[in-house]
Amino acid sequence: xSIHSSSAAAxxxxxxxxxxxxxxxSTFARAQDASAFHEVETKYIFxxxxxxxxxxxxxxxxxxxxTEANFGKGGGGRYGVSQTTIEYEFTPxxxxxxxxxxxxxxxxxxxxxxxxxxxxxxxxxxxxxxxSVLIDRNPSPIAVTLSLEPEFHSRDETSGAKVVNYGLEAxxxxxxxxxxxxxxxxxxxxxxxxxxxxxxxxxxxESTFGISSALAYQIVPNVVIGADLxxxxxxxxxxxxxxxxxxxxxxxxxxxxIAPKVLMSAAWEMQITGHEPGVSARLDxxxxxxxxxxxxxxxxx
Amino acid sequence: MQVNLFPRSAVLPVRAFFAITLLAAAVLxxxxxxxxQQSASVAISVKDHRFQPGRISAPANxxxxxxxxxxxxxxxxxxxxxxxxxxxxxxxxxxVVNVRALAPGRYEFFDDFHRETRGVxxxx
Numbered sequence: 001x002s003i004h005s006s007s008a009a010a011x012x013x014x015x016x017x018x019x020x021x022x023x024x025x026s027t028f029a030r031a032q033d034a035s036a037f038h039e040v041e042t043k044y045i046f047x048x049x050x051x052x053x054x055x056x057x058x059x060x061x062x063x064x065x066x067t068e069a070n071f072g073k074g075g076g077g078r079y080g081v082s083q084t085t086i087e088y089e090f091t092p093x094x095x096x097x098x099x100x101x102x103x104x105x106x107x108x109x110x111x112x113x114x115x116x117x118x119x120x121x122x123x124x125x126x127x128x129x130x131x132s133v134l135i136d137r138n139p140s141p142i143a144v145t146l147s148l149e150p151e152f153h154s155r156d157e158t159s160g161a162k163v164v165n166y167g168l169e170a171x172x173x174x175x176x177x178x179x180x181x182x183x184x185x186x187x188x189x190x191x192x193x194x195x196x197x198x199x200x201x202x203x204x205x206e207s208t209f210g211i212s213s214a215l216a217y218q219i220v221p222n223v224v225i226g227a228d229l230x231x232x233x234x235x236x237x238x239x240x241x242x243x244x245x246x247x248x249x250x251x252x253x254x255x256x257x258i259a260p261k262v263l264m265s266a267a268w269e270m271q272i273t274g275h276e277p278g279v280s281a282r283l284d285x286x287x288x289x290x291x292x293x294x295x296x297x298x299x300x301x
Numbered sequence: 302m303q304v305n306l307f308p309r310s311a312v313l314p315v316r317a318f319f320a321i322t323l324l325a326a327a328v329l330x331x332x333x334x335x336x337x338q339q340s341a342s343v344a345i346s347v348k349d350h351r352f353q354p355g356r357i358s359a360p361a362n363x364x365x366x367x368x369x370x371x372x373x374x375x376x377x378x379x380x381x382x383x384x385x386x387x388x389x390x391x392x393x394x395x396x397v398v399n400v401r402a403l404a405p406g407r408y409e410f411f412d413d414f415h416r417e418t419r420g421v422x423x424x425x
Binding site: 041056058094136137139260 | 380381382383384385386387388400401403404405406408409411413416419
């Protein structure tokens with residue numbers, strides 16, 4: 001095992017230990033009041049990089065601004081990019097959920113090697129998401145939902161350059177209830193092919209594979225904390241043709257059901273290890289940012 | 302300048318988009334077909350912000366039709382995470398909530414406007 005992977009393993013162990021300690025302490029603290037905890041929808045309890053299997057309740061409609069921000073690239077300079085999707089979410093049946101919305105991006109890039117300086121905001125395309133229940137939680141201990149998310153963007157997500165980009169984010173979103181109404185485990189499997197036409201006029205394909213594991217614990221009623229771990233691999237070509245780099249993200253998550261019709265979900269993650277062929281650095285800054293964060297608010301109506 | 306939004310290399314995601322739409326239609330059809338089975342009926346009331354009875358039963362593997370009477374003077378919203386349903390019911394009126402066929406088990410429900418108002422559906 002290399003020094004780098006040992007260091008990553010140590011950090012992972014530390015985070016899991018802290019999470020376990022939190023769970024242990026809070027379990028004893030709240031044990032006398034277990035009846036205060038009720039069922040929760042699992043979709044957003046893992047912080048929304050890892051997504052739970054819940055598809056909402058039939059007839060539910062919601063407005064959801066969701067922002068993903070990426071910070072930091074290698075080689076110095078300042079890098080901050082955010083992408084906000086103004087989502088309309090509705091659940092037409094007990095088996096399916098649909099999400100639609102335009103995207104707005106903001107780029108603050110200065111002095112980053114390989115990227116043009118840019119300080120601007122722009123409307124940046126449209127995203128849709130179709131989620132369908134594959135396996136129900138009862139009698140199965142694990143619930144699984146298939147999510148297909150076609151996307152169109154007019155700006156490159158990393159650099160902000162004008163492009164024409166189509167993508168399809170396909171995910172299997174699974175979760176299990178380890179302790180009833182208290183402790184949940186989430187698992188996602190990701191495949192995302194994209195095709196992009198940049199300035200030179202020709203189209204280039206790329207694809208991303210990902211796998212995640214997350215724990216979420218309802219520490220007090222309506223508040224869930226946890227940790228999320230993602231492994232991502234990036235390729236040139238739509239079908240994993242040429243490996244360009246991989247990374248591991250790890251970070252805490254937070255979910256708060258603020259009111260019966262309002263919730264927030266947040267996650268912050270950083271690269272703890274990574275690899276880019278031909279580069280000695282222990283992180284991959286070409287395909288991924290140093291840190292990433294997500295914040296979602298949901299207003300049901 | 303002519304902009305080709307759907308070049309040959311972009312055919313894959315475009316096809317995938319239409320495949321998704323067809324998949325969505327198939328799932329919707331399947332769920333409607335499931336709901337077309339003969340359903341079992343159960344009734345429940347809400348009075349003084351309490352479900353009466355607090356526990357109702359229904360057979361497994363059949364769609365369930367829950368008739369909810371709101372006897373209070375305030376509106377209520379019958380909701381359940383595990384049943385994946387919600388319905389607002391005006392004061393002094395009633396509503397019907399249709400639930401898919403379920404496996405045996407306990408399914409919690411509540412009034413989303415008065416969250417202390419809770420009950421359970423036992424499917425056996």
